Amino acid sequence: MALAQVLLNGLLLGGIYACIGAGFSIVWGVVNIINILHGSFIVLGAYGAFFAHQHLGLHPFMAMLPLAGLGYLLGQGLQRHLIRHVMAAKVLVTLTLTFGLNLLLNNLMIYAFSADFRKVVLPNQEPLVLAGLTLPMDRLLSMLAAAGVVLATHLLVTRTMLGRSIVAVRMDPQAATLMGVDVDRTFAITFGLGTALAIVAGAILSPIFPISPTAADSYLGKAFIVCVLGGLGSLPGVLAGGIVLGLVESLGAFYLGPDHSLTLSFGLLLLFLLLRPQGLLGRKGFE
Numbered sequence: 371m372a373l374a375q376v377l378l379n380g381l382l383l384g385g386i387y388a389c390i391g392a393g394f395s396i397v398w399g400v401v402n403i404i405n406i407l408h409g410s411f412i413v414l415g416a417y418g419a420f421f422a423h424q425h426l427g428l429h430p431f432m433a434m435l436p437l438a439g440l441g442y443l444l445g446q447g448l449q450r451h452l453i454r455h456v457m458a459a460k461v462l463v464t465l466t467l468t469f470g471l472n473l474l475l476n477n478l479m480i481y482a483f484s485a486d487f488r489k490v491v492l493p494n495q496e497p498l499v500l501a502g503l504t505l506p507m508d509r510l511l512s513m514l515a516a517a518g519v520v521l522a523t524h525l526l527v528t529r530t531m532l533g534r535s536i537v538a539v540r541m542d543p544q545a546a547t548l549m550g551v552d553v554d555r556t557f558a559i560t561f562g563l564g565t566a567l568a569i570v571a572g573a574i575l576s577p578i579f580p581i582s583p584t585a586a587d588s589y590l591g592k593a594f595i596v597c598v599l600g601g602l603g604s605l606p607g608v609l610a611g612g613i614v615l616g617l618v619e620s621l622g623a624f625y626l627g628p629d630h631s632l633t634l635s636f637g638l639l640l641l642f643l644l645l646r647p648q649g650l651l652g653r654k655g656f657e
Contacts, residue, residue, distance in 0.1 A: 376624045382509045384616025388609040389516030391596030393567030399603020400540045400560045406468040409590030410475045415572025416581040430573045438566040445565025449558045479583040487580035524605040601649030
């Protein structure tokens with residue numbers, strides 16, 4: 371029964387991790403930028419949900435849509451006015467730019483909100499007990515919301531003209547240009563979408579994990595691992611990678627202690643990079 375509870379906790383955690391990695395995967399897979407800002411965007415979304423709940427009485431899930439809209443505008447603006455000018459440069463240049471922007475955003479959040487930990491506390495969060503297994507309501511609801519966000523994004527990418535443009539640019543920007551796709555506009559939209567997903571992930575995480583700018587690096591690391599495990603640019607792969615990471619961390623914490631869960635996560639990352647660099651559902655050879 372204890373093992374079943376651990377596996378259940380891993381599944382719940384894995385669904386949440388998938389939402390953390392979705393925006394990072396889209397930006398990396400389409401725009402070909404390793405967005406170091408991603409973790410800070412997640413924290414910014416969590417702060418948005420916290421203040422919306424504290425001052426407006428909004429549930430974090432109700433605040434997701436307006437926060438996502440603001441995040442989209444922020445990401446699109448950054449891409450159009452800053453990142454667009456260095457996209458043709460080597461990856462080290464874009465990496466350095468997003469790293470510098472991340473330092474700026476992180477320090478602005480520390481200045482504005484301090485580094486003290488905050489958390490959204492929701493009422494009526496009694497755990498649900500089924501067949502002797504305990505399902506924490508906050509994690510269950512957050513996992514369902516995260517899975518819904520990933521599914522909605524997958525449908526957007528696979529069932530709409532915008533999504534087809536994104537996929538075309540991901541496959542071959544030059545061919546997409548010849549077919550009439552506005553590549554620069556698609557890059558800006560994709561970066562905006564990735565930022566919006568990061569903001570939404572922060573709102574989903576806000577009832578579960580403490581909120582502080584110091585958590586940004588941890589979220590960035592989780593997103594990177596999820597993308598490598600699942601496959602770059604694949605939203606079903608992100609869901610699979612998140613679940614694998616959640617299960618590995620839960621089992622590692624149960625058998626080896628919570629201090630070793632991070633070691634196991636990065637050990638799994640190295641194993642995949644050596645044996646299956648395209649991830650679980652990624653396409654071999656894709657860069």
